[in-house]
Amino acid sequence: EAQVTQNPRYLITVTGKKLTVTCSQNMNHEYMSWYRQDPGLGLRQIYYSMNVEVTDKGDVPEGYKVSRKEKRNFPLILESPSPNQTSLYFCASSYRVVGELFFGEGSRLTVL
Amino acid sequence: AQSVAQPEDQVNVAEGNPLTVKCTYSVSGNPYLFWYVQYPNRGLQFLLKYITGDNLVKGSYGFEAEFNKSQTSFHLKKPSALVSDSALYFCAVRDMNRDDKIIFGKGTRLHILP
Numbered sequence: 001e002a003q004v005t006q007n008p009r010y011l012i013t014v015t016g017k018k019l020t021v022t023c024s025q026n027m028n029h030e031y032m033s034w035y036r037q038d039p040g041l042g043l044r045q046i047y048y049s050m051n052v053e054v055t056d057k058g059d060v061p062e063g064y065k066v067s068r069k070e071k072r073n074f075p076l077i078l079e080s081p082s083p084n085q086t087s088l089y090f091c092a093s094s095y096r097v098v099g100e101l102f103f104g105e106g107s108r109l110t111v112l
Numbered sequence: 113a114q115s116v117a118q119p120e121d122q123v124n125v126a127e128g129n130p131l132t133v134k135c136t137y138s139v140s141g142n143p144y145l146f147w148y149v150q151y152p153n154r155g156l157q158f159l160l161k162y163i164t165g166d167n168l169v170k171g172s173y174g175f176e177a178e179f180n181k182s183q184t185s186f187h188l189k190k191p192s193a194l195v196s197d198s199a200l201y202f203c204a205v206r207d208m209n210r211d212d213k214i215i216f217g218k219g220t221r222l223h224i225l226p
Binding site: 004033035040041042043044045090092100101102103104105106 | 202213217219
């Protein structure tokens with residue numbers, strides 16, 4: 001089954017404790033992206049990747065890091081989480097250009 | 113700059129009536145336009161897309177959307193609403209000349225009243 005898998009789905013952590021949200025897709029998509037969803041703000045792009053070893057900042061990259069060492073994986077790293085990073089995070093992937101995005105089920109992160 | 117606007121935060125429609133969820137866009141090149149739906153506690157699901165060709169695009173669950181280049185709009189429509197259509201709907205645009213950027217609107221919450 002074609003899918004994008006994110007883990008963990010739910011996480012409560014404390015300020016400053018490094019965490020990683022994993023994302024994996026099994027569709028051989030070149031393009032992968034991370035979004036955060038906040039009430040009233042819709043989806044905002046954090047980082048994206050056009051292919052292996054190619055990543056770039058989206059609209060709200062501060063406080064986040066990503067890597068794309070393999071085509072299927074695109075982890076999101078919060079080196080020192082802060083309460084303003086409490087949000088619902090989505091990973092998505094697609095074929096280049098005309099492709100629609102396939103989304104993971106989301107990871108709800110709470111930073112205390 | 114690339115942008116998408118969904119002018120209505122919420123749309124209420126009686127079951128069985130036609131529904132429209134509005135979307136307007138701005139891109140420098142030719143647009144690729146998408147609609148997605150989000151049900152509670154789920155990720156976004158693709159509904160339909162416009163790439164080129166016929167301005168009326170048909171998608172999943174009986175939805176369709178009309179691309180209007182002169183009005184830079186891509187409104188989502190359905191002839192007869194179902195209660196199960198109640199969800200959060202997002203319009204998105206991808207610039208053909210800059211396929212790295214995909215911009216989403218803020219979303220419109222659709223309530224179908226029984």
